[in-house]
Amino acid sequence: MANGISVTRQGVPIDRAADYQKVLDSRWRFMEVDYVLNKKVTIPVGVVQSSGPYNQRVNIYRHNLGFVPAFHGSWKPEAAWMSYVTDGYHADLLGATLWADEEWVYFTRLVDAFNNSASLSIDVSALIYNLPILEVYQAPTEIAVGTAPTKSNYGLRALDGKDPNVKIDGSSSHGFSVDTKKKIISVNRVGQKFINDWIFDDGRITATDVGTDTFTIAEEPSSGGFASRTGLEWIKTGVGMQLFPADFTTFPNPLSMASIYYAIRTSETTMKLAISKADAEAGNAININTTGSLPATIRRAATADDTRLAHGAEYPPSFLFCEAELNDERTIPIAVQSLKHYSATPLVRADTTYLYFTGVQAVYAGLIAYIVLKDPIEVAQ
Amino acid sequence: MRRATGLIIAGETNSLEQGQAYDTRKYKYAVDTNAAEPHFQLLEDFSGGTKFVMPNEDISQEEVLLKVRHNMPFKPHFICWIAQTTLPVSMSGGGFAKQFSINQTFMLFNAIGLGEEVLYADADDTYFYIKHRASRFGFGDPGNYTFYGSDFKFQIRFMIFGIPSYVMEGGVLPS
Numbered sequence A: 001m002a003n004g005i006s007v008t009r010q011g012v013p014i015d016r017a018a019d020y021q022k023v024l025d026s027r028w029r030f031m032e033v034d035y036v037l038n039k040k041v042t043i044p045v046g047v048v049q050s051s052g053p054y055n056q057r058v059n060i061y062r063h064n065l066g067f068v069p070a071f072h073g074s075w076k077p078e079a080a081w082m083s084y085v086t087d088g089y090h091a092d093l094l095g096a097t098l099w100a101d102e103e104w105v106y107f108t109r110l111v112d113a114f115n116n117s118a119s120l121s122i123d124v125s126a127l128i129y130n131l132p133i134l135e136v137y138q139a140p141t142e143i144a145v146g147t148a149p150t151k152s153n154y155g156l157r158a159l160d161g162k163d164p165n166v167k168i169d170g171s172s173s174h175g176f177s178v179d180t181k182k183k184i185i186s187v188n189r190v191g192q193k194f195i196n197d198w199i200f201d202d203g204r205i206t207a208t209d210v211g212t213d214t215f216t217i218a219e220e221p222s223s224g225g226f227a228s229r230t231g232l233e234w235i236k237t238g239v240g241m242q243l244f245p246a247d248f249t250t251f252p253n254p255l256s257m258a259s260i261y262y263a264i265r266t267s268e269t270t271m272k273l274a275i276s277k278a279d280a281e282a283g284n285a286i287n288i289n290t291t292g293s294l295p296a297t298i299r300r301a302a303t304a305d306d307t308r309l310a311h312g313a314e315y316p317p318s319f320l321f322c323e324a325e326l327n328d329e330r331t332i333p334i335a336v337q338s339l340k341h342y343s344a345t346p347l348v349r350a351d352t353t354y355l356y357f358t359g360v361q362a363v364y365a366g367l368i369a370y371i372v373l374k375d376p377i378e379v380a381q
Numbered sequence B: 001m002r003r004a005t006g007l008i009i010a011g012e013t014n015s016l017e018q019g020q021a022y023d024t025r026k027y028k029y030a031v032d033t034n035a036a037e038p039h040f041q042l043l044e045d046f047s048g049g050t051k052f053v054m055p056n057e058d059i060s061q062e063e064v065l066l067k068v069r070h071n072m073p074f075k076p077h078f079i080c081w082i083a084q085t086t087l088p089v090s091m092s093g094g095g096f097a098k099q100f101s102i103n104q105t106f107m108l109f110n111a112i113g114l115g116e117e118v119l120y121a122d123a124d125d126t127y128f129y130i131k132h133r134a135s136r137f138g139f140g141d142p143g144n145y146t147f148y149g150s151d152f153k154f155q156i157r158f159m160i161f162g163i164p165s166y167v168m169e170g171g172v173l174p175s
Helices: A277-282
Strands: A006-008 A022-025 A033-043 A054-062 A069-077 A097-100 A104-111 A120-132 A157-159 A176-179 A182-184 A187-195 A202-209 A214-218 A240-244 A261-265 A270-274 A296-300 A308-310 A317-326 A333-337 A347-350 A354-358 A366-376 B008-010 B020-023 B030-032 B040-047 B058-069 B076-086 B100-102 B104-111 B115-123 B127-137 B153-164
Touching (some): A022 A182, A033 A104, A069 A097, A069 A104, A097 A120, A104 A120, A120 A187, A261 A277, A270 A277, A317 B076, A333 A366, B040 B058, B040 B076, B076 B104, B076 B115, B100 B104, B127 B153
Antiparallel strands (some): A006 A022, A054 A104, A069 A120, A157 A176, A182 B030, A214 A270, A240 A296, A317 A366, A347 A354, A347 B100, B104 B115
């Protein structure tokens, strides 16, 4: 049985109000600030470790929300010449970032392998939202197209109690958590997406059997800061990939650089290749005539879904996003950075179905957590 | 003294103190659509501003392209989605898709010999701004460089919320 409360903006009838014309709906999540954090934090000396560079972590605020919250945050060292967030270079603040996990809002900085990082004091400020950003949430889209409001003297207002100077019958722009005279933003969808995940799905071919058209496959060794994802689980029958011989020239005949081939997984350590996904699923392998230069590298081919996510809004929506971090096994996300305040990359295109993410001057690859708002980005309604 | 009253909608919890889905005591992303100067606006064909001409020294120039008096007693939280809709002729040969960035967009970036040019949103205790800044760094060709400015046009959609910002200037914590 559906019980609850739903309130539209003033003058908009409840049965024809677009989702984004509601100021309160008990079925939906709203962009609600759980806690305003303002704190001066002392970062202790970051001592060089014999094991090499590491991220020094300083816990700042225990949020007690029981989930990883979305947040907007910034920090500033006491030195007045640096403005907030990331402007300017500071030798003792390499890679400095604010994070939130299931328990804390915390700060990390990189301590390198050569010099201790000095102790310093920073100011931290954040809006911590009552919104679990590492869970999946989808609000129903009920009505996508707005209705023009008519004149009405009916409405609902509730003060948030933060400013005693704001009166319930006043016209203040702030101080109300519910106000049918205002636009109040709710959440349509929350999720996580690995953009250009294909970059991390690779392996190598160590042997070619031209008699059976079979390739022996193995994991690609990790390569410093661009570590491969471990395992070959991504090689499933029907998955597209590209092949790069060791000398980048001598392909197993008749394969070539520009083509995408589709895996026929034959065992834990072997596969064949097909010219199309349909052929792969039917078991029709390419007849391989020569070995090619080994070991060859294979990498999963990008698909359209590697750079886009379905937003479920039925119109191009506004959005927020941040970068997320995986656990050591690279299997589940466990922490997030601040929602982007100034985003330079990736750029985001929106249509009625998808949000598309594109890097600037380089391919953008990374795990993002995103919030799709019930708010059409192409209009001011 | 103001009493603590309001509306709380419970989430999947037995507590009124934790796990709530909605609480009127907490800030919301609320935008005043009736403000004297708009707190919520969609700007089309917004010009990128002055085509600054600058010598190759470590200098910057900045101008305010939009100023909105928000009439709130704090620097407000805002979000501004910016998309480039017209590019300089030299850049737009193949056509391009409308792509958004949040609160800033670069018109010239990662060209240290030429400089950097950016359009960005900002606010203080009185105003919300759209600003245009061009910078040179003193590297490379010593001659003057003419920045793009009005060769760019933008779609800008901004919301100024009734929430104090989390980004502060001057190292002073809000009281």
